[in-house]
Amino acid sequence: MHAAAASDLLERELEARYGCRGVAVGRSIIKAIAGDKTLVIAVTKFELIGHESAIFCYAWALPTDNGREKIMSTLEVTPISSAEDAVWARLNFEE
Numbered sequence: 389m390h391a392a393a394a395s396d397l398l399e400r401e402l403e404a405r406y407g408c409r410g411v412a413v414g415r416s417i418i419k420a421i422a423g424d425k426t427l428v429i430a431v432t433k434f435e436l437i438g439h440e441s442a443i444f445c446y447a448w449a450l451p452t453d454n455g456r457e458k459i460m461s462t463l464e465v466t467p468i469s470s471a472e473d474a475v476w477a478r479l480n481f482e483e
Contacts, residue, residue: 398432398447401459410434410445416471422479431471433464441465446474 395412402410414433419426431448439445444464449457462474 394430394449395432398449398459398461399434402434402436402445402447402461405461406436406439406445406463408436408438410436410447413444418472418475420472420475420479429475431475433471436463439463446471448475 399410399412402408411434412432413435416431416433418429418431420429421427427450429448429450431446434445434447436442436445442463442465445461446464446468447459447461449459452458460475460478462468462478464474468474468477
């Protein structure tokens with residue numbers, strides 16, 4: 389998926405999930421281990437406009453077994469302070 393289209397999709401998902409607008413302010417490519425797989429993930433950092441407890445969040449899409457994408461996100465609140473922290477937390481403590 390093209391970066392701009394991916395960012396738009398993530399923005400819409402964040403608005404639905406957190407009830408506020410998100411503006412992309414950065415992007416990181418990180419490697420993460422999930423089970424026996426090594427993933428390369430494009431993580432977008434968003435500034436949240438009007439969120440009650442966080443200024444930033446991180447969001448990304450992961451492919452699923454059925455060929456669709458699952459949108460994941462994590463607020464930047466202690467102890468999350470980087471894209472790596474956000475992905476690690478979500479992969480290890482999935483809701």
